[in-house]
Amino acid sequence: MRLFRTSSTSPEERPEPKTPRALPARNLSDAAYLRRYFKTLLALSLLGLVLVLPYTWWWLYESGDVAVERAVEAQAEGEFALFGSGVSQDFVDYKLRLYAAVKPDITAVGSSRVMQFRAAYFRKPFLNMGGVAGNLAVLRSTLDAMLRIHKPQAVILGLDFWWFMPQWEARPFEEVPPTSGSYNYGFESLKKPWSWLLDGKLSPAESAAPLLSPFGHGFRAGRYGIMAQQTDDGFGPDGSWYYTADITGQKRPFDYQFSDTLSQVRHGIKAFYRAKPGQTGPSEEHLDAFAEIYCRLKARGIQTFVFIAPLSERVLTAMREHERDYPHLFALRDALLARGIDVLDCTDPRAFASDDCEFIDGFHGGEVTYARILRAMADRWPALLSYVNMERLNAAIRDWQGHALVPDERLTSLPETDFMHFGCSKRQP
Numbered sequence: 001m002r003l004f005r006t007s008s009t010s011p012e013e014r015p016e017p018k019t020p021r022a023l024p025a026r027n028l029s030d031a032a033y034l035r036r037y038f039k040t041l042l043a044l045s046l047l048g049l050v051l052v053l054p055y056t057w058w059w060l061y062e063s064g065d066v067a068v069e070r071a072v073e074a075q076a077e078g079e080f081a082l083f084g085s086g087v088s089q090d091f092v093d094y095k096l097r098l099y100a101a102v103k104p105d106i107t108a109v110g111s112s113r114v115m116q117f118r119a120a121y122f123r124k125p126f127l128n129m130g131g132v133a134g135n136l137a138v139l140r141s142t143l144d145a146m147l148r149i150h151k152p153q154a155v156i157l158g159l160d161f162w163w164f165m166p167q168w169e170a171r172p173f174e175e176v177p178p179t180s181g182s183y184n185y186g187f188e189s190l191k192k193p194w195s196w197l198l199d200g201k202l203s204p205a206e207s208a209a210p211l212l213s214p215f216g217h218g219f220r221a222g223r224y225g226i227m228a229q230q231t232d233d234g235f236g237p238d239g240s241w242y243y244t245a246d247i248t249g250q251k252r253p254f255d256y257q258f259s260d261t262l263s264q265v266r267h268g269i270k271a272f273y274r275a276k277p278g279q280t281g282p283s284e285e286h287l288d289a290f291a292e293i294y295c296r297l298k299a300r301g302i303q304t305f306v307f308i309a310p311l312s313e314r315v316l317t318a319m320r321e322h323e324r325d326y327p328h329l330f331a332l333r334d335a336l337l338a339r340g341i342d343v344l345d346c347t348d349p350r351a352f353a354s355d356d357c358e359f360i361d362g363f364h365g366g367e368v369t370y371a372r373i374l375r376a377m378a379d380r381w382p383a384l385l386s387y388v389n390m391e392r393l394n395a396a397i398r399d400w401q402g403h404a405l406v407p408d409e410r411l412t413s414l415p416e417t418d419f420m421h422f423g424c425s426k427r428q429p
């Protein structure tokens with residue numbers, strides 16, 4: 001029995017053993033590898049430019065984040081449109097365009113702390129130019145820019161107490177241009193939608209909104225900018241700002257229970273810098289700078305009404321515990337009066353029957369707070385009565401006391417909540 005099978009092929013017939021084929025080199029040279037890598041990277045980059053850039057441009061256009069001209073046109077024509085861009089928070093150029101379109105008889109000018117005056121409480125054309133000035137030098141340059149466009153009959157000036165200290169602004173007489181926003185299709189703007197998506201501020205559906213428009217799931221009409229699109233936050237046709245997301249409880253307020261503002265007071269930082277040793281009042285140079293601005297308006301025949309913007313009760317109480325650290329606030333009214341500037345001091349909201357339930361945060365009063373301020377100003381200066389709709393003003397204060405927002409169906413159907421959880425009573429519209 002054979003244990004192994006033998007081949008019947010003779011040695012002459014057996015095939016020659018095959019020589020293995022030469023395999024390609026497994027490793028490219030370093031130079032060749034880098035060339036291939038960068039060619040691939042370039043191809044992908046070009047593909048990104050071809051596909052991603054046009055889509056991003058389209059997305060920004062459809063969302064309205066850079067649509068200053070379209071927003072202004074809609075607002076000036078009387079449409080209740082909101083402009084709430086996430087691209088830039090420096091909106092002086094937007095406000096100046098709106099100012100040129102409206103050419104108001106009366107305007108309110110200052111920082112974000114005057115942005116709650118609404119046109120609904122005025123008889124004559126009104127525009128809120130709040131948010132255009134963060135210090136005295138910019139206030140002057142912005143007013144000059146406004147007057148080159150149009151001279152109003154009257155101006156309401158809201159003052160921030162921190163404007164009157166050198167720690168906030170070293171040179172109040174410095175000539176500076178008005179600030180300018182970045183509402184364009186530049187690199188920084190084109191990055192925004194993708195960074196928002198990565199940060200979770202934008203949902204995939206919102207990123208695809210331009211593609212979903214034919215199916216009724218695109219961006220909303222009358223809302224320009226992602227904040228306006230998402231939560232109805234933004235500037236209304238009168239230039240006033242709507243804090244809709246906070247007030248209706250769509251998101252947790254940044255300054256929840258005024259904790260951030262109270263921290264600034266406690267540590268003496270940001271707007272709540274403490275006075276330097278030996279400082280007994282507002283800076284003389286800064287008082288002179290504001291007096292020059294005030295006299296410039298009066299010399300042009302413009303009725304000028306000045307008030308010191310309010311603080312919440314909790315924040316004011318915390319500051320009074322360190323009153324000697326804030327002479328630039330507590331001595332500001334008398335210092336202005338000494339320079340012949342008639343001013344209404346609205347620092348304490350209790351003086352005009354407001355309270356913390358009507359505040360957006362620790363140092364921004366809401367719409368009802370500013371309705372109360374406007375009524376107090378009209379009581380103080382009868383010349384304002386020809387501009388103010390006292391009947392509507394009184395009705396808003398009576399019906400919506402304790403609220404930060406007077407309901408408006410054009411804005412949102414969501415009711416105001418006790419968004420700070422202060423135990424405030426909020427009624428349904």
